[in-house]
Amino acid sequence: MLQYLKRYWVFCLLAPLFMVGEVAVDLIQPALMAKIVDEGVLGANLQIVLSVGIQMILLVLAGGLSGIICGVFANLAAQNFGNDLRKDLFSHIMNLSFEQTEYFSTGSLVTRITNDVTQVQNMVMMTMRGVVRNGIMFFGGIYMLYRQSPKFAMVTACGLPFVVLLVFFFLKKGGPLFTIVQKKLDGVNNVMQENVAGARVVKAFVKEDYELNRFDDVNNQLYSVNLRAQSLLAFISPAMNIVLNLCVVSIIYVGGLSVRSSGSVTTGEIMAAITYVAQILHGILFMANISQTFIRARASVDRINEVLRFDPCLSDGAMIPDNRSGSVEFRDVQFAYPNSSGKPVLDKINLKVEAGETVAILGATGSGKSSLVKLIPRFYDTTAGEILFDGVNVKDYSVAELRRRIAIVLQKAELYSRSLTENIQFGKPDASQIEIRTAAEVAQAHDFISDMPDGYDSIVTEGGHSLSGGQKQRISISRAVLKDAEILILDDSTSALDLKTEASLYNALRKSKPRLTKLIIAQRIASVRNADHIAVLENGRIAAFGTHNELLRTSPIYQDIYHSQVREEGEPT
Numbered sequence: 001m002l003q004y005l006k007r008y009w010v011f012c013l014l015a016p017l018f019m020v021g022e023v024a025v026d027l028i029q030p031a032l033m034a035k036i037v038d039e040g041v042l043g044a045n046l047q048i049v050l051s052v053g054i055q056m057i058l059l060v061l062a063g064g065l066s067g068i069i070c071g072v073f074a075n076l077a078a079q080n081f082g083n084d085l086r087k088d089l090f091s092h093i094m095n096l097s098f099e100q101t102e103y104f105s106t107g108s109l110v111t112r113i114t115n116d117v118t119q120v121q122n123m124v125m126m127t128m129r130g131v132v133r134n135g136i137m138f139f140g141g142i143y144m145l146y147r148q149s150p151k152f153a154m155v156t157a158c159g160l161p162f163v164v165l166l167v168f169f170f171l172k173k174g175g176p177l178f179t180i181v182q183k184k185l186d187g188v189n190n191v192m193q194e195n196v197a198g199a200r201v202v203k204a205f206v207k208e209d210y211e212l213n214r215f216d217d218v219n220n221q222l223y224s225v226n227l228r229a230q231s232l233l234a235f236i237s238p239a240m241n242i243v244l245n246l247c248v249v250s251i252i253y254v255g256g257l258s259v260r261s262s263g264s265v266t267t268g269e270i271m272a273a274i275t276y277v278a279q280i281l282h283g284i285l286f287m288a289n290i291s292q293t294f295i296r297a298r299a300s301v302d303r304i305n306e307v308l309r310f311d312p313c314l315s316d317g318a319m320i321p322d323n324r325s326g327s328v329e330f331r332d333v334q335f336a337y338p339n340s341s342g343k344p345v346l347d348k349i350n351l352k353v354e355a356g357e358t359v360a361i362l363g364a365t366g367s368g369k370s371s372l373v374k375l376i377p378r379f380y381d382t383t384a385g386e387i388l389f390d391g392v393n394v395k396d397y398s399v400a401e402l403r404r405r406i407a408i409v410l411q412k413a414e415l416y417s418r419s420l421t422e423n424i425q426f427g428k429p430d431a432s433q434i435e436i437r438t439a440a441e442v443a444q445a446h447d448f449i450s451d452m453p454d455g456y457d458s459i460v461t462e463g464g465h466s467l468s469g470g471q472k473q474r475i476s477i478s479r480a481v482l483k484d485a486e487i488l489i490l491d492d493s494t495s496a497l498d499l500k501t502e503a504s505l506y507n508a509l510r511k512s513k514p515r516l517t518k519l520i521i522a523q524r525i526a527s528v529r530n531a532d533h534i535a536v537l538e539n540g541r542i543a544a545f546g547t548h549n550e551l552l553r554t555s556p557i558y559q560d561i562y563h564s565q566v567r568e569e570g571e572p573t
Contacts, residue, residue, distance in 0.1 A: 001118060001301060004088075011077035015128040018070035023062030023136040027144050030275040031058050036269030075130040082121035085304070089113050092120040092308055098379050099338040100310050107190030112307055115185060116300035123297035130290045140523070145276040151258065152251050152273040154279060159247045163284050166239045167291065170232060177229035184222040191215050196278070199484045231293055234408070239287060244281040248274050321392045325355035326375060326517035327484030335371060335386035344383065345371045347540045355390075355486075355532075358510075358518040360528030362561065363537030369521045370411065372537070373489045376519075390486075407480035409493035413472035415464035420449055421456040423475055434447045441480035442508040445474035445503050446550035469496035475554035487517045496536050499526055506530065526563050 005012055090113055093101065099446045101109070113383050116418035136507050142390045146153040195202060195211050202211050228291055255270035268396055333349040342376055346368045361369045374380055378394055387394045407427065415423050424439060431439075436456065440446040452458045464472045473496050480488055486507075494502045506527075509518065522528050529548040536544040536551065544555035551558035 001081075001085070004084050005077065005124065007084065008080050008570050011073045011080075012128065015070050015073035015077060016132040018066045018073065018412075019132045020136060022063045023064035023133055023140065025059045025066070026137065026279065027140045028059060029056060030272040030279075031144065031148070032059075033275070034272040035047060037268035037271060039268075046279070053263050063313060070129060078121050078125040082117055083126050084400045085120065086113060086117045089117065089307060090240040092310075094412070101340075102338075103310075104307070107188070107191050107193050108186040110189050110193070111182065111186050111309070112300075112303050116182065116303050119297045119300040120304065126290050126293050130286060134286045134290070137279050138287070139278040141276045141283065142481055144274060147278070147461055148273050148276065149255075149267050151254055152368075155250045155254055156247055156277050156556060157251050157316060159243050159250075160284075162242050163240060163281065165237065166243070167284070167287075168447075170236050173232055177225060177232070178296045179302070180225045181222065181229060182295075182303060184218070184225050185289065187218040188222055188239070205258060205517060215305060235565040236289075240281060240285045244278065244285075247277050247281065251277060254416055269347045273335045278422050287411060291557075293334070316399050320398060320535070324405065325390055326484055326515070327388075327390055328353045328487065328517065328519070329388040329391075330372075331386050331388065333375065333387060334383045335368075336373060336382065337371075337380070343559075345540050349385070349540075351535055351540060351542060351545070352520065355517055356571055357533065358516045358520065358531045360520045360522060360531035361536045362522060362525070362534055362536060362558070367537040368540040369537055373408070373491055373519055373521060374404070376487070376489065377403045405485055405488045406489065407483040408489040409473070409476045409480045409483035409491060411466065411492045411495075413469070413476040415460050415467070415472055417460060417462045419454075419457050420452075420475065421458055423460060424456075424478045424482055426479050427485075430480055435482060438512070439478045440474075440479050442512050443474045443476050444497075444508070446506050448474075470498075473497060474505075481509070481513070481567060485516075487519065489519045489521075492523060497525075502527055525565055527556075 032055060034053050036049055036568060039045055040052065086149060093113070104112075142153065142156070145156060161510055179381065191211075191214055195215070201206060251273050253275065254269065324498060328351075330349045331519075333346055334344050335346040336344045349357075349372065363369050371380075375382055376389065376394065378399060381395070389397065389405075417424070421433075421436055424436050428435070433456070437446060440449055449456055449458070461476075464475075467475070474494050477493060479492070480490075494505065498504065503526075509516070520528060520531060525548075528534050532547070533545060534548060534551055535542050538557055543557050543563040544551055546554065552562060
């Protein structure tokens with residue numbers, strides 16, 4: 001974490017320096033008060049009371065100003081530190097592969113980038129203000145107390161070991177609990193996110209009570225662990241106050257004996273000594289409270305570093321070929337998902353798609369269709385074999401350049417809480433309104449957008465819940481069509497469209513993007529029958545490859561799919 005503070009070393013240096021000025025004033029004040037009592041009040045010298053009083057007022061003003069300036073610099077350092085750390089953490093998460101992000105839950109990543117960073121940010125703030133202030137107060141108080149009276153210093157020294165033991169005991173017991181607290185907070189965030197995202201499913205199945213009980217369970221776990229940690233640490237302050245009061249009583253007793261026996265100690269010195277003891281022990285008490293912040297921050301630092309230690313597992317090539325035709329070739333490709341049983345999802349895939357071709361991929365659920373196309377933009381890397389894009393292995397490309405040249409529409413239409421225009425131009429921010437409208441027309445989205453009150457300026461609600469499934473798919477397709485890409489991948493992204501709208505979409509694509517290579521995954525033969533070639537997948541292998549008519553003559557699997565859909569849809573054979 002220090003690398004983030006080095007950028008603001010000036011603030012980190014100035015904040016403690018001004019804090020020294022504030023603490024110095026606090027340490028001088030008891031000695032001045034003793035002088036007022038002994039020489040001014042008991043000595044009946046009003047001049048001393050006035051002159052020393054004015055000095056104290058001026059010192060308080062100077063100390064207060066130093067404290068304000070210290071707070072400004074400490075805030076600048078801590079807020080900039082948190083801002084940079086949060087941005088770097090988010091950027092790191094965005095650059096992780098699917099394989100790595102799936103290691104963490106979504107709720108856990110949200111907790112780490114918000115609550116955990118805030119805990120570390122608070123630690124930075126407390127270090128520059130609280131640690132410096134109370135550290136100087138502790139050692140400075142001991143020094144000033146010793147100057148006032150070595151006897152009082154010895155009395156205080158007898159109480160310090162008890163204070164240290166108390167702090168050590170409670171922090172050792174309470175420290176590990178804060179790591180558990182953060183993990184329980186992950187659980188609360190996970191349940192909350194799942195229910196907000198899946199609110200319609202919960203309501204449709206009347207599972208509100210079930211989800212409420214589920215939330216109560218994880219929330220009670222958080223409450224229980226947090227209560228244990230805070231209850232344990234709550235004993236620190238009362239225990240320290242007991243020690244403080246015993247030290248004060250002892251100083252009054254020792255001071256009273258000295259006054260009666262020899263008069264070596266004055267009333268003002270006893271008052272100053274009591275103030276210094278309070279400063280010393282309160283400094284320790286505050287350090288104990290700061291230790292809680294450090295413990296929580298240490299747990300948060302470990303959780304943040306756990307994410308930052310994940311280097312992106314996708315090696316980033318540097319090649320940016322001039323050839324932009326859009327051909328794709330799979331050579332002996334094998335793939336198994338990480339942390340799976342090891343059984344390949346895809347096995348010995350050999351497939352070549354020429355530039356400008358439309359190739360459809362058909363197969364039963366779980367046959368590996370989506371897994372196949374996810375390998376092209378390197379959402380995952382092949383286990384064996386290679387994928388060539390324009391004759392170059394995809395692993396040799398810059399990942400950013402590779403993905404810029406591929407437009408993909410996934411099974412689940414992902415929309416964002418912004419206008420339809422912003423959603424469509426997501427892959428091409430500088431697109432003109434004419435280009436946006438043209439892409440929407442190709443995707444058969446222009447008509448329903450025009451019927452909306454605000455047209456293209458209509459705001460999409462979170463998750464796209466203000467749109468139907470078919471509308472969301474057409475907006476997603478518009479976004480992909482607008483992108484300046486060589487390959488368009490439609491991963492079962494027309495499933496919510498009726499056959500007429502789907503046919504219009506494919507006709508518009510052929511006319512507007514004749515040179516665009518298209519890979520279409522579909523469940524319906526009606527969606528793929530006009531493709532140049534159709535690949536039939538079965539159990540992760542290509543069982544058949546050819547045109548619609550060829551497969552009807554040669555592929556039993558294709559024939560079964562075709563005839564089952566003919567019976568369901570009532571199509572003529």
